[in-house]
Amino acid sequence: MRSVDVCLTHQDFDNYDHEGKIVVVIDVLRATSTINTLLFLGADHVRPIGSLEECKSLKGDDYIIMAERLGKKVDGFDYGNSPTKLKEKDIRGKKVAIATSNGSKAIIKSEGSEKTILCSFLNLESVIDFINKSESDVILLCSGWLGKTNLEDTLCAGGIISGLDNFEIESDTALMAKALYDNTNNLLETMKLSSHAKRLSGYDNKIDIEFCSRVNTQPVLPILRERDIFLS
DSSP states (O other), X not given: OEEEEEESSGGGGGGSOOTTSEEEEEOXXXXXXXXXXXXXXXXXXXXXXXXXXXXXXXXXXXXXXEEEETTEEOTTSSBOSOGGGOOHHHHTTXXXXXXXXXXXXXXXXTTTSSEEEEEOXXXXXXXXXXXXXXOSOEEEEEOOXXXXXXXXXXXXXXXXXXXXXXXXXXXXXXXXXXXXXXXXXXXXXXHHTSHHHHHHHHTTOHHHHHHHTOOSSSOOOEEEETTEEEEO
C-alpha cells in the first residue's frame, strides 16, 4: 500500500527520504497560492529562487521578478508575494522569478524527488486527484514559517490526506494534520487565528487571507520540471 507522510517545516525536510516519492509543497500564505495564481493567469513558467540577489539578477533576462521577506514586498521588485495584486495583463505569457521567506526555499529543497507538485487550497482537488492516480509514496512538505510549524499549511496537508484513497498514514504528523482538517468547520475563520494571518493583516493584506482560503477555485496542477514550475 502507498504511504503518505507530512513534514511540518522545510527545515526538517533533511530528515525525510524523498527519493522515488512525490513531494507536495504547501505554502498557503502565500507562495504556493501565488504561484498557482500566476500559472492560472497564464504565466509561461515560474522559477523559485532562494536568494534576493539571484532573483534580482533575472530582471535583465526578461523575467518579472517577485520577492518577499517577513511578509513584506522587497523594494526594487515588480511584485511581492500577494496573489491578489497580480494583474493578468502583466502576467500572461511571461516568465516569473519568485523569492520568498519560506515557500520558494521549500520547493528548491524538494529537488531530487520523483515529482514535485505544488498545493494550496485553491487547487486542492487537482492535487488529490493526481496523487490518487499515482503509484508512489507521498511526502507533504509544509513550508512553515522560519522553522516553525504553522496552522494553515498543516490544515492543507490534512485536507489532502482526507481526500486520499488507499494510502497508509505513516506518521503522527500526518495523523495530526488529518485530525486538524477533519475537525475544522470554518476554514477561513480558522486560518485567521494563525500567527501568519495576523502578521499579514498587520501589513494590510487581509484580502490575501480570504483569497487563499478559497477551495478549488483554480483547478490546475503546478509541477516542477528541473528548475522551473509549469502547469502539468
